[in-house]
Structure formats: structure tokens, C-alpha cells
Amino acid sequence: MLFHWLIWLSRIHHCRGFGIQSPTDYAFVRYVVNEHWPYYAYDKLSADSWLHEKLGRLYFRLANWRQPAHMLTDEYEKWWHAGCQKTQFVHKLERVELARISVSQWDDFQSSIPQCDQQTVVVVEDIWRNWSLWQQIARDPRTGTSFDLYYCGIVFFDTKRFKHNYKINF
Numbered sequence: 001m002l003f004h005w006l007i008w009l010s011r012i013h014h015c016r017g018f019g020i021q022s023p024t025d026y027a028f029v030r031y032v033v034n035e036h037w038p039y040y041a042y043d044k045l046s047a048d049s050w051l052h053e054k055l056g057r058l059y060f061r062l063a064n065w066r067q068p069a070h071m072l073t074d075e076y077e078k079w080w081h082a083g084c085q086k087t088q089f090v091h092k093l094e095r096v097e098l099a100r101i102s103v104s105q106w107d108d109f110q111s112s113i114p115q116c117d118q119q120t121v122v123v124v125e126d127i128w129r130n131w132s133l134w135q136q137i138a139r140d141p142r143t144g145t146s147f148d149l150y151y152c153g154i155v156f157f158d159t160k161r162f163k164h165n166y167k168i169n170f
Contacts, residue, residue, distance in 0.1 A: 042057065055152060069087065069097065095117065123152050148165060
């Protein structure tokens, strides 16, 4: 637990959107990533570990914000569905709106990047396990703005906007 506090303290200057000049990126960090108000579904949803619950709440807020029509089935399905009741879970996507992958799955995911468009948002989990691969993902010319939350990264595929990798205290 001490290690997690050290990570949090090392990122203290990146809290709640401090230093982000883009109004769109600031609003995303402030009102989606680091929203601290209790949501209506938090009491009904729980997880077995603090990190699983922290990520689950983030995924709930992402689904609530993005409102995806289709997503891949995964272990956080109840969190995604609580954030967006209309989401249907499938085994294969024709178009990626919102997805969650592990950093080790990036190479496999790259083959589906043509399915990604300007509206696509991808959460890459466990970026701290392979920091060099995360840096490669953030620099990839097919990706746009990215957010490094230490436990996961969030990648936008809107390449029309200025490319930036933000470090966020999550």
C-alpha cells in the first residue's frame, strides 16, 4: 500500500487537470477521469480489490460519457453496462467506439486499428508493466491524445487534434 501512495505523491503536480491547456482535455480529466462525486450505481457495484474497483468506477464514467452502442465482452461488463444501459456486448466489433485491452494485447489490436476512427477511445491496462510499449503507443502516428494514469492509459484516435501525452494523477 505504501508503494501506491508513493506513486500518487510522485504525480501530485498532475492532479485534476492542472497544466492542461486544452479545454476539451481538461474537461475530460476533470469530469470523467478524476470525478469524485458519487454516482448512482456505485452502491450497487463492488469489486474484490481496491484497484479493480477504482478501474471499474473509471470504466463506468467512461461508458457514461461515451455512450457506446457496442463493446467487446470483458470482466468489467457490469461496470460498462451500468454506465450505459444501451450498450450491447459482442465477441467481435465492426467499429471500435470504446474498448479495453491489456498493454500486452496492443500488437493484436493494431490489426484492428483500421476499425478505429476519430471517435474511438481505447483503454490500455497495465501500462506500468511495459513502459516502453506504452511510450510507443503514445507516439504511434495513428493515435491522438493519450492519458497516462499509471494503472492504465486512455488513447484517443482523433488525429485532427494536437497530439499530446498527459500524465495524470489518478
